[in-house]
Amino acid sequence: MKKLQCDLKTNIQRQLALKDAIELLSGKWKISILRSLYLSGPLRFKDLTVVSGGITPKVLSSELQQLEENMLISRTVNNTKPVTVSYALTNYALETLPVIEALVKFGLQHRATIKSKI
Amino acid sequence: MKKLQCDLKTNIQRQLALKDAIELLSGKWKISILRSLYLSGPLRFKDLTVVSGGITPKVLSSELQQLEENMLISRTVNNTKPVTVSYALTNYALETLPVIEALVKFGLQHRATIKSKI
């Protein structure tokens, strides 16, 4: 009984945590952005528009701001001739790598099973 | 060079796979539904509305249909007095567990770090 209550409690905690995580990472581009930064290291605004493939500046700007608010990326301005800005993963963002890896793995499996069905 | 091209190619594959996975699991409730089914085993429609907490029948119905289309859940009708319907995870859906677990883990960490900041 004690055990059961404890389990219930932790499950609720986990349910809430799950919702939080989904909320943080929700959006059409955030996870792809994180993965790009992980693979390529710090990238500039323009690079991200290219790498992400098809995202418009306004939307990218929005996504980046949200990611920065949640401490998942850092923004640094470089004093170059025309000003450039670099975005990089924070250490904290490394915690999201397992999520991304799991998603990629699942996606690959899914593509494989789909292909075998056709 | 050969190696680099190969890496690029697999990265593109992975990028696409990632997009697919995100697409499949996108939605405000899908992942929570999957987790509930995983924890509790097969559940009926009504149960899912309760467990998910606040989802309306129309939306639940929509989410379930999409999940079924993607072979992540199965729908079975039981010949009971008033008809009942059970939803269960497919074997295939088990592949999503790492994703869910990773999300929960991240969510818990996030809550911890947030709490420590306040």
Place this chain on the structure above:
DNA sequence: CAGAATCCCTGGGGATACTG
């Protein structure tokens, strides 16, 4: 180059009520 400003628009999601 890095973005802000504007305008637009679809659909995901919700509230409510109804049916078999």
Place this chain on the structure above:
DNA sequence: CAGTATCCCCAGGGATTCTG
């Protein structure tokens, strides 16, 4: 109970243009 039928709404996204 297990949904469908309607109606509704706004926020997430997008296209385009403009500025420092």
